[in-house]
Amino acid sequence: MGKEALTGDKPAWLRYSRPAALLIFAWSLPVSLFGMQAGLIMGGLVLLAWSIAARGRNLSPTPLDRGMLALILAILLSLLMAPGGVLSFHRAAGFWVMSSFYVTWFMLDSESTLRRAYLGIFVLACAAAIFAIYQSISGQYPLGHLLHPHAARLLQRVPGMRDRIGGSGFFYSRLSLAHVLMFPLCWSVSLAIEPQKLSKRLLLLVVAAVIGLGILFTWTRAALAVSAVALLVIVFSGLRGGRKKALILGVLAVLLLAGSLICVPRMFGRLAHSFSGAKDWGRLTIWQTALDLASDNPVSGVGFGNFVRDSRPRIAEQARAVKGRKFTASIDWAHSNLFTFLAECGMAGAFALCLLCLLYFRSCAAILISLPPEARKLRGFVRGSLFSVAAFLAVGFFHDTLFHAESAFIFWFTAAASLAAGHLAKPGISEPQ
Numbered sequence: 001m002g003k004e005a006l007t008g009d010k011p012a013w014l015r016y017s018r019p020a021a022l023l024i025f026a027w028s029l030p031v032s033l034f035g036m037q038a039g040l041i042m043g044g045l046v047l048l049a050w051s052i053a054a055r056g057r058n059l060s061p062t063p064l065d066r067g068m069l070a071l072i073l074a075i076l077l078s079l080l081m082a083p084g085g086v087l088s089f090h091r092a093a094g095f096w097v098m099s100s101f102y103v104t105w106f107m108l109d110s111e112s113t114l115r116r117a118y119l120g121i122f123v124l125a126c127a128a129a130i131f132a133i134y135q136s137i138s139g140q141y142p143l144g145h146l147l148h149p150h151a152a153r154l155l156q157r158v159p160g161m162r163d164r165i166g167g168s169g170f171f172y173s174r175l176s177l178a179h180v181l182m183f184p185l186c187w188s189v190s191l192a193i194e195p196q197k198l199s200k201r202l203l204l205l206v207v208a209a210v211i212g213l214g215i216l217f218t219w220t221r222a223a224l225a226v227s228a229v230a231l232l233v234i235v236f237s238g239l240r241g242g243r244k245k246a247l248i249l250g251v252l253a254v255l256l257l258a259g260s261l262i263c264v265p266r267m268f269g270r271l272a273h274s275f276s277g278a279k280d281w282g283r284l285t286i287w288q289t290a291l292d293l294a295s296d297n298p299v300s301g302v303g304f305g306n307f308v309r310d311s312r313p314r315i316a317e318q319a320r321a322v323k324g325r326k327f328t329a330s331i332d333w334a335h336s337n338l339f340t341f342l343a344e345c346g347m348a349g350a351f352a353l354c355l356l357c358l359l360y361f362r363s364c365a366a367i368l369i370s371l372p373p374e375a376r377k378l379r380g381f382v383r384g385s386l387f388s389v390a391a392f393l394a395v396g397f398f399h400d401t402l403f404h405a406e407s408a409f410i411f412w413f414t415a416a417a418s419l420a421a422g423h424l425a426k427p428g429i430s431e432p433q
Contacts, residue, residue: 022107026117030125043103063363067356074348082303104416125184129214132167136217158219176406178220190384193238194376230391290334290343301346337396367422385418
């Protein structure tokens, strides 16, 4: 059995369970946190059974192993040295979603499985986007209490745009939906600029347009702005010819700018007072609190998952300093991936996060360069993944994208699938070896 697991004559249970687990996980990414968790657990069990059958010979190093190890060690160090102890196991273990990277890496058995995965994501992402548009326009969430029975308020009005409701699709948070949709948006545009039939290219552009409108109707400003920049760079990178490239890029830039001004008229006003302290002092306060916590515990931070506890007294003190003014921002995390790691895991955590990102971009760029010209679909997926991860991390300077499971799962899936694509393009290799 062990040898069969490493050859083309794999047992039937492995041939069918690996892609099934991956597809369940992948197709849940735009629509269901429960499906993500179920698919990940199923994939983990299949991987465990496969590893036992193969006596561990199916396990191989990944390009991110050093970054992953550094991150895990930084988290453990922060918990061991937490000045106030561990808040709760649930919060401290919240980063278990990173295991989806390894499940995806080892479960992805072929290019056809990857293609089924992202095509299914396209369909479901479009469904979620259309649902979000309906929610934003109508203010209704049909069957919402069945999907989220414990939610006090299903749809939320947009801060600074009280007359608008942000669509959340099948999720509870409009932010999570916007951050998730950035990935299939970048994939679809990147695949569309690859050489192929006009009908397929138009279909991919329709998918991109629907998903783009879905992001717009979440009224999540950071995701909208960063997605626009990512699309410009993707199109620019795929064009040939200097003048043609510059002309098309310039036209797109003008159209995107005009669209932002027309569709989101209050975007710039919101940006202006988000950091002025005049109307919205939440983000500045929470960032300053994160830096204060990091300066008091520079090496290991206050402990992974402890920001919500250790920041409250400091924020309450600042609220008293402004005559009891109400603090409206959520303080589960620091509204920034980097600041959260600095506060909770110190410089060790911030270094590990930066190392992980560096390893990914270096490896993904090398794979993109090495892919043969005939691997058009893989090249389009890898390019889209590269820029969608960059967009996700850029948004993460202003949001806790890595700490919300609904959006973190697709980040780890994309990182693993894009890196595994380098193996899938090689003749005779259908899995990472």
